[in-house]
Amino acid sequence: MSAPFSPDPSCQDPVEAPELKPVDEARHALFEAVSVVPGEGEVALSAARGRVLSADVIARADVPGHNNSAMDGFAVRAADLPEVGSSAEFEIVASAWAGQPATVPVAAGEAVQVTTGAVMPRGADTVVIQERVRRDASRLTVLGGERAHANVRLAGEDIRRGEVALRAGVRLGAAEMGFLASLGVARVAVHRRLRVALFSTGDELVALESGRALAAGEVYDSNRYSVTAALAALDVELVDLGIVADDAEATRKAFERAARDADVVIATGGASVSEADHVARTLREMGEVTFWRVAMRPGRPLASGRVGQAQFFGLPGNPVATLVSYYQFVQPALKKMMGMDELFPPVFKARCQSALKKSAGRVEYQRGVVGQVDGEVVVHTTGRQGAGRLSSMVQANCFIVLHADQSGVETGDWVDVQPFDALC
Ligand code: AMP
Numbered sequence: 001m002s003a004p005f006s007p008d009p010s011c012q013d014p015v016e017a018p019e020l021k022p023v024d025e026a027r028h029a030l031f032e033a034v035s036v037v038p039g040e041g042e043v044a045l046s047a048a049r050g051r052v053l054s055a056d057v058i059a060r061a062d063v064p065g066h067n068n069s070a071m072d073g074f075a076v077r078a079a080d081l082p083e084v085g086s087s088a089e090f091e092i093v094a095s096a097w098a099g100q101p102a103t104v105p106v107a108a109g110e111a112v113q114v115t116t117g118a119v120m121p122r123g124a125d126t127v128v129i130q131e132r133v134r135r136d137a138s139r140l141t142v143l144g145g146e147r148a149h150a151n152v153r154l155a156g157e158d159i160r161r162g163e164v165a166l167r168a169g170v171r172l173g174a175a176e177m178g179f180l181a182s183l184g185v186a187r188v189a190v191h192r193r194l195r196v197a198l199f200s201t202g203d204e205l206v207a208l209e210s211g212r213a214l215a216a217g218e219v220y221d222s223n224r225y226s227v228t229a230a231l232a233a234l235d236v237e238l239v240d241l242g243i244v245a246d247d248a249e250a251t252r253k254a255f256e257r258a259a260r261d262a263d264v265v266i267a268t269g270g271a272s273v274s275e276a277d278h279v280a281r282t283l284r285e286m287g288e289v290t291f292w293r294v295a296m297r298p299g300r301p302l303a304s305g306r307v308g309q310a311q312f313f314g315l316p317g318n319p320v321a322t323l324v325s326y327y328q329f330v331q332p333a334l335k336k337m338m339g340m341d342e343l344f345p346p347v348f349k350a351r352c353q354s355a356l357k358k359s360a361g362r363v364e365y366q367r368g369v370v371g372q373v374d375g376e377v378v379v380h381t382t383g384r385q386g387a388g389r390l391s392s393m394v395q396a397n398c399f400i401v402l403h404a405d406q407s408g409v410e411t412g413d414w415v416d417v418q419p420f421d422a423l424c
């Protein structure tokens with residue numbers, strides 16, 4: 001009787017260790033080869049979300065610009081606060097709203113009513129919150145026990161004039177956008193957006209856009225959709241070159257166009273060294289390209305190099321392998337090219353609720369579901385891990401990273417996880 005088909009053939013084949021390049025070595029070689037794309041420019045802050053600073057931003061003024069009240073209440077002198085067990089009377093002499101400072105100073109025994117954000121009146125150094133006073137027309141009674149200097153935000157406590165507000169290499173997200181606006185920075189120096197050309201290779205691929213039903217042996221081109229979506233998180237300018245047939249001439253044309261238009265060319269499929277894989281052969285003729293078999297699963301074949309002025313990445317065609325290779329190799333390299341200083345996603349420890357099989361000698365990026373049980377971070381596998389099963393990525397919310405020296409995981413072991421949310 002013949003052996004049954006393996007359910008996940010691409011993942012079951014034995015590791016031929018001698019030819020495999022360790023993940024860290026491949027990563028190192030890749031990062032050595034790429035550098036920041038030239039061409040910085042200045043853009044309005046309003047258009048700078050997602051861009052990467054090409055120069056440090058220095059604060060030109062203190063933020064906040066003045067001492068101001070952190071609460072609604074009454075500004076007084078700390079020296080006038082009563083001892084615990086006694087009380088003190090104040091005369092309310094003025095009010096100050098955010099944006100409308102008081103015109104008179106606070107003298108001994110006097111108070112100014114303030115709202116949150118109001119500039120502290122001259123002479124006052126403490127705010128007693130409104131919930132803790134008794135007020136009768138312009139008379140105010142404060143009981144003992146109030147803290148001196150309470151509820152006052154000091155000028156420059158967020159950042160001082162002359163300090164580095166944000167370093168070059170920071171990507172502008174919500175917090176950074178708000179911070180720069182608070183500093184009055186209306187224009188920022190940023191790196192150029194990357195232009196990335198993307199195409200899929202394979203005679204069996206059908207473009208969803210064609211509206212055509214599949215014939216026997218055909219599959220829809222899903223990689224362009226997944227990689228396009230992943231690239232969107234980096235705000236690149238995408239040049240979609242569609243599907244390229246397994247044909248030398250078509251492959252050459254695609255590469256010529258891609259290399260002319262883009263800083264980066266990403267192709268999926270055909271990166272293995274088999275004779276039918278025109279990406280590999282054409283690239284060897286056209287540029288300087290290295291093909292690796294990386295000691296990882298999924299995603300063994302990986303190509304990288306230069307075609308014309310463009311940086312090239314060749315990813316495996318299997319849809320899960322494509323995404324794994326994209327996140328583990330391509331995205332950090334793109335971040336480096338964008339001028340970013342934080343390239344790798346954070347890794348967390350989680351207690352594994354499943355036993356996981358694995359052979360030593362390669363890194364595995366298994367798909368898992370991370371969550372919390374009784375305050376502990378736990379993860380379980382999504383089950384079958386075939387490199388073609390995109391459903392395993394959809395069910396998952398993290399990669400379970402099993403390192404080269406690990407050989408299997410017992411239930412209850414700690415493992416490294418990379419949450420998908422933190423990947424971009
Ligand atoms: P390859 O890397 O070209 O040898 O392809 C490996 C497997 O991935 C084959 O089963 C292909 O049909 C499949 N594949 C390659 N490219 C794509 C794609 N763009 N979308 C979906 N599946 C693909």
Ligand code: MG
Pocket residue numbers: 201202203269270317
């Ligand atoms: Mg192919």
